[in-house]
Amino acid sequence: xxxxxxILKPDAVQRGLMGRIIARFEDKGLQIVGAKLTKIPxxxxxxxxxAHKTKGFYPGLVKFMTSSPVLVLAxxxxxxxxxxxxxxxxxxxxxxxxxxxxxxxxVSNSFNLIHxxxxxxxxxxxxxLFFQPGEVLEWSRAxxxxxxxxxxxxxx
Numbered sequence: 001x002x003x004x005x006x007i008l009k010p011d012a013v014q015r016g017l018m019g020r021i022i023a024r025f026e027d028k029g030l031q032i033v034g035a036k037l038t039k040i041p042x043x044x045x046x047x048x049x050x051a052h053k054t055k056g057f058y059p060g061l062v063k064f065m066t067s068s069p070v071l072v073l074a075x076x077x078x079x080x081x082x083x084x085x086x087x088x089x090x091x092x093x094x095x096x097x098x099x100x101x102x103x104x105x106x107v108s109n110s111f112n113l114i115h116x117x118x119x120x121x122x123x124x125x126x127x128x129l130f131f132q133p134g135e136v137l138e139w140s141r142a143x144x145x146x147x148x149x150x151x152x153x154x155x156x
Contacts, residue, residue, distance in 0.1 A: 001155065002080040003033060003136060005126040007115040010068035013037075017105055018071050021114065024087060024101060025075055029147035034074030034127075034136040040066050048129055064111070074127055074136040078148060078155040081123055084116045 006025070008018055022032065040048075045065045052058045075084060089096030093106020093113070106113050117123035127136060141147075148155035 001076050001078055003074050003076045004081045004084050004117045004123045005130060006073040006075050006084060008071040009113055009115060010064060010070060011111040012113040013069050013071060021101055030075050030077040030080055031141060032073055033076045034131050036072050037069055038072060039069050042066050072130045074131060081117055088114050088116050
């Protein structure tokens with residue numbers, strides 16, 4: 001099972017979309033194993049987006065991400081990173097397909113509602129930035145037997 005970081009950005013929180021977006025992940029069969037509503041400090045936003053530091057959009061991105069509360073989630077499932085990124089859709093709502101989070105809720109070419117880790121390495125790094133040890137939980141859901149075919153001994 002993979003665990004990925006999802007951030008519902010300030011625009012998603014301010015627009016009251018948190019519940020509807022979380023429901024999409026749960027409806028898909030992914031498990032929420034960590035959650036916190038927080039206002040990201042400037043230093044954390046700078047570390048999180050340090051790969052973009054030399055890009056022109058970096059200052060605006062950091063300012064946006066620290067402007068309002070965000071909902072930070074740890075989401076787990078078989079192939080969770082790829083599944084979550086597919087659910088998110090193209091980077092900007094104006095280009096995202098209907099049926100994706102950004103395609104259904106976004107039109108902006110600046111605000112894009114949600115962040116998701118793009119690789120297992122990024123997920124490990126990002127989860128460690130936003131969650132302290134013990135804040136991402138291990139727990140079994142009775143319904144997982146109906147989400148994953150476990151007949152081969154591993155989730156399929």
